[in-house]
Amino acid sequence: MINMQIDTKQTKGIISRYIYGQFAEHLGRCVYEGIWVGEESPIPNTEGYRNDVLEALRKINIPVLRWPGGCFADEYHWMDGIGPRSQRARMINTHWGGVEENNHFGTHEFLRLCELLETEPYISGNVGSGTVREMQQWVEYMTFDGESPMAAMRKENGREQPWKLPFFGVGNENWGCGGNMRPEYYADLYRHYSTYVRNYGGNRVYKIACGPNTADYHWTEVLMREAAGLMDGLSLHYYTLPTGNWSDSKGSATEFGIDDWFSTLKNTLYMEELIVKHSRIMDKYDPEGRVGLIVDEWGSWYDVEPGTNPGFLYQQNTLRDALIAGINLNIFHNYSQRVKMANIAQVVNVLQAMVLTEGDRMLLTPTYHVFDMFKVHQDAERLEISFESPDYKHGAEKIPQLSASASVDAGGVIHLSVCNLHHAETASIRCGLNGAEGKQVTGSLLTHSSLNAHNTFGNPDEVAPVPFTGARMEAGELVLELPPASVVVLSIV
Ligand code: AHR
Secondary structure (H helix, E strand, O other), X not given: OEEEEEEEEEEEEEOOHHHHEEEOOOOOOOOEOOOEOOOOOOOOEEOOEEHHHHHHHHHOOOOEEEEOOOHHHHHOOHHHHOOOHHHOOOEEEOOOOOEEEOOOOOHHHHHHHHXXXXXXEEEEEOOOOOOHXXXXXXXXXXXXXXXXXXXXXXXXXXXXXXXXXXXXXXXXXXXXXXXXXOHHHHHHHHHHHHHOOOOOOOOOOEEEEOOOEOOOHHHHHHHHHHHHHHOOEEEEEEEEOOOOOOOOOXXXXXXXXXXXXXXXXXXXXXXXXXXXXXXXXXXXXXXXXXXXXXXXXXXXXOOOOOOOOHHHOOOOOEHHHHHHHHHHHHHHHHOOOOEEEEEEEXXXXXXXXXXXXXXXXXXXXXXXXXXXXXXXHOOOEEEEEEEOOOEEEEOOEEEEOEEEEEEEOOOOXXXXXXXXXXXXXXXXXXXXXXOXXXXXXXXXXXXXOOOOOEOOOOOOOOOOOEEOOOEEEEOOEEEEEEOOOEEEEEEEO
């Protein structure tokens, strides 16, 4: 029996809802086909946005959506994507498959999508190949409420009122696809560009600097030292690869055995070490914790599905991805004093997606279900949870068998999310609530007898949550039996 304790006597600050952020890049079939089909499409749509995808995404309460990239952002010139669609510039998406980009989905379309999803926009600006002026004008175009050339142009293009722009990223991966810069050089560019990202009228922009790639602690050190005072957030990108290596063969999304299951989950847990070490550096320059760590790209990255364009990053999503999502979200909750936003890559048809589409069909992935189950934690107060996890041993290696986090919402309901990483062993847990009056427990469970189970267009509900019957209250304590390879979210009232 594993002893767990949730300290219900004191709360530890809000779990920002922005941790449940998403990311939509002009990449493969994410924006085009996945979200935007155009008004003339036979696929049922609202103003050109697919109805099925809108409906599915609304249900998981997406708090923030990042766009237009990714690597695409540092090649994107926003003026190409405004005005009558038939007159918009056509270009090559050099980064992602060399396909034509017709710019039919631009600033107006993105901001309208955010309105339809009731989500907040997070726009990534172009530092790699764009000018300071271009960035300044984009923010003016979107947010200035007065007489100015950019506001006039916006009005000519059909939008009278300015939009709210809460989040703006000053470049993306400027250590790589965004210009191959050294941190010293980018820190100066960040200071320069961000100066012109203005707050017009009542709009307040939360400015996010390009942060490190994975374990590049030097990048964090330099950015915090040189520019912390001018930023609100610093990004971090870390993807889970089964092998941990960016080799040509990353491994299949669906064809894997226990070795890959274990190594993938081990690599997922590495996120905690990254957050701890980057936070330590941030603490040195920002002891009050004002600057948020913004994990604006995370998730699994496998080989693309056989027969699909390698530049489109289209992959399937199995029970293993459900565990990856649950583990990462638990980590973000447990470090929510520094992690203020996270954006899984990406929302539709790319990498660890929420939904996959094929023609007029759509399916929900296991990752979608985890986001749906976990959404109860959005903006809830974090509760400290302590336990000693048994080891999950595999060959000569071991990792913790359990991942967990807890919160209490505004209505006083306690929520506990637990993942059992072990592919074969059940976990029996007894959880104290520190005297809280827990009387009733309900919950949902996501698991399957096959580790590589996934949803297909022919069988879209193969992996789906079911009510969890393995938990009960006993003398004020919670007793639960977690099946192997499972994700569970409980509500205690
Ligand atoms: O999400 C796919 C790509 O991964 C993004 O464009 C880039 O920022 C990262 O390398």
